[in-house]
Amino acid sequence: MVATITINRLTGASGSITETNITSINTRANTIDSHTTGDTSNPIEIPSSGTNYSFWVNTQLDATVAPDNLVDNLEWFTDGTNGYGTGIGCVVAQAARASYTQATGTGGVTGIVLNNTNYSGGTLTPSTPVDAFGKNTGAPLAVTGSTTTTGAFGNIVIYQVTVATNATPGTKPASPETFTWRYDET
Helix, strand or coil: CCCEEEEEEEECCHHHCEEEECCCCCCCCCCCCCCCCCCCCCCCCCCCCCEEECCCEEEEEEEEECCCCCEEEEEEECCCCCCCCCCEEEEEEEECHHHCCCCCEECCCEECCCCCCCCCCCCCEEEEEEEHHHCECCECEEECCCECCCEEEEEEEEEEEEEECCCCCCCCCCCCCCCEEEEEEC
16 A cells, blocks of 8 residues: 655654644744744744744654555755745754754744754754755755654654844745655655
8 A cells, every 4th residue: 555644743842742744734933832824923033133043843754554665765855945035044954753852942032043952962963954945856855764654754854944134024925935855665
């Protein structure tokens, strides 16, 4: 039977993770640790100096129907073009599910920066998150993991939106960017 694979957004504390299926919908990167499709009450403020951040967005694949044999060669990528506008960027890294760390920060202002110190102490790959828009169909983020059965599998892909002082103000469209997961099934 052909596998059925969904994309889940992980939120909440480590002992009580909420998994929300975001496969066919958008999810907003803002300053709250929950999945929303259009929340505008928790924006990432444009800072007067430095950079502000979204709470990081943790995503992971889940097999709801097992493959006949194997799902592997997991990849994550963008279209390679930053559609957020001036002063807004996005970084990405991955970590094992056991390293899941709840996103935190100051709601309505900024999340804490995604780095090895803040995300479960040294578990990110690469160790310094990279520009998400450098990960495109020809040069994707290779994600560790595979599955032969049902359930969550593969590393968590974590991304975070960054907002600099020169960002253009205003609410951004609900889906200015598409992030894609790709895999092989045998």
